[in-house]
Amino acid sequence: MALKGTNQEYGRPYNRRIVLETIRVQGPIARGEIAKRVGLTVQTVSTIIRELEANGFLLAAREERRRRGYPATELTINPDGGHAIGLHVTPRGIEAALINLAGAVIARRERKLPRLKPAAAFDAIGDLVVALRKQKPRGRMLGIGLAMPGPFDVESMSFVGPTTLEGWNGVPIRERLAEKTNLPAFIEVDHAAAALGERLYGAARDIRDFYYLFFGVGLGGCMVQDGNTLRGSHGNAGEIGHLPMVPGGEACPCGNLGCLERYLSCDAMERRAQKVGTDGWIKDVTPLFRSAIVAIENLFDPLAIVIGGIAPPAVIDKLMAAAQPLPHSVAERRDRSVPRIIRSANGEDAVLRGAAALAVSGVLSPRIGLTFAANDPLMEREAAA
Template identity: 65%
Template sequence: MALRGTNQEFGRPYNRRIVLETIRVHGPITRADIARKVGLTIQTVSTIIRELEEQGFILARREEPRGRGSPASTFAIDPTGGFAIGLHVTPRGIEAALINLAGEVIGRDDRALPGVDADTAFTEIRTLVDGLSALQPDGRMLGVGMAMPGPFGVESMSFVGPTTLQGWKDVPVRDRLAAATGLPAFIEVDLAAAAHGERLYGLGSDFRDFYYLYFGVGLGGSMVHDGVALRGAWGNAGEIGHIPVVPGGDPCPCGNRGCLERYLSLEAYERRAKMIGEAAWLDEVAPILRSAVVTIENLFDPATIILGGLVPNNLLAKLIEAAEPLPNSIASRGNRRAKRLISSAGHDAVLRGAAAVAVSGVLSPRFGIMFTQSEDRADRDPIMRDAGKARAA
């Protein structure tokens, strides 16, 4: 969706976000190009750019002269202009990371808390956020994003079973997160957060369209099209783990039998490999993974499928090796530039994606609308705080 500015009274917080998001997505970029993209005058854009430079959000660079006249300055995001906390809460515990605007992990911490309840989780989250924020005492903390297992709002499936946060039903998660941290709070399904992080900072940045297969405690996936993760009518698209693949198979907490994540997930691996060994488990799940890959390809036609998540890198490699050769599908093309199934190293995609959701949320024009009602409220716009100002107590 195109970002467009407004000439309405008190529209500066909105326009400020429009300009900043345009620089974040398209930078380095000139004033004139920004003005054309957002539909504002160069004078208005120049005023906003001056504010953003003073606030430390952006960096200006003048190109070397290549002919007559002076080249225009270009503007890009300053990685140290702001920070966000990414959180990942799973049935195993909590991971947290401090991320800058370039998606770099500045620091991380975690708590092993099997079956963590909400009260304990938010107490620990407060401690984690305090500790990570202290790594940048003069930094501007924009917000906190928390990734957690889905789906959301489905009575028979949400917070049900060993791959979810059992006992969290009816917990006002966003409100609790905001209260615990004193920061603008955003919630995302872990599979979508991982896909978002992969698109921005991982192998997904090389592809216009790809499918991220999230191998976490459970199993999920997200199709990223034109840089946007497809979310569905209620934001729960991607629960591929609950597709029945084995007729009359193992019972699943969702109420069906033979669901994919009962065989292919971290929970399934740890449960089954203990009984039969890793090699036997790989042989057992290889046909199931092949079927999943072909199904994804025939449904979404991605440039590639990126397999990532919480699984150790060596196990990801073994899974991909076990799945070869892949059956025929619409992805079986002679002009491919990427393999059909590749792995994403590291476990940072969820944390970086959760932090990016917070940054995008705070910088989004819709968030800025909250501060356009009066000059008094505009003065409290969180992205215009002094960089050294501490976050709310």
């Protein structure tokens, strides 16, 4: 990702954030290299680094001396310099995790609440957040990120059916979350949050262009291009589960027939496995899975497709194996350096780590247009200046 500094009026906090994000993604890294990457002077970068060190966000260590001269100081993120909470709300309940700046899960909690209603969900979230904050009572809490099934604000598809959260239509989710937790709050659809977690902490950390196929209760996907998740004009890109793939097939709550997630999702797997077993389900859906892979590759041309979500890793492995050999597509190249399909390294943690990363990125990373909360820890020194 090409992060560049700015001389516009909001430049000081913005530049601070791009320096911190560069260290978080590229560290250990020296000041001079940071300056080259973000397009700022070494003096400006050094000033920013002093501020970040004063806030406890960075760790510094001297390079081993290999030649004449004073060795450069290499900078990394201080894992304990801040924490965030990741939430995953599904039709089956709530998972929550406390995550440090390095993406490590410090503690986790869950609450099984099938078909949960908003009031009960936010009460449970409040309890879970209190329990998690006790794990780091003196730690700096940056914010909270919530991942949930989409799409959002689509009358015929949002919050209807067994793979989403029925009865949540019209709920001011972000506002309720911030009010309940007293933390800067960020919301994202679950497959995009999982893709973000995989980009930062998982199998795709060194892959700039990949597609994340998310097996949730339903099925979603997200293209990551040059390190950025592509979300579409209304944030609903990636609803691959609602592609009609079986002519005259099963009715879907969205109103169409034969949607992919009616066959290829955790909900579909559990329904079908009651009759034919998990292996029988895999055999039945393998042709659809192969078609989905080819469609993704021909539409997006990713370097690889990362497959993850809440489905058991062993099931994903069997499905990937059954799909071999993969059909022809634009991805079939002799110079490939990675496999066409890769299982997520994060497993079920991908969405939680990604949800927490939403809060970290929302507070620390350079996205113009974000509204930063009054208790943004990076803004405290700015206000005092």
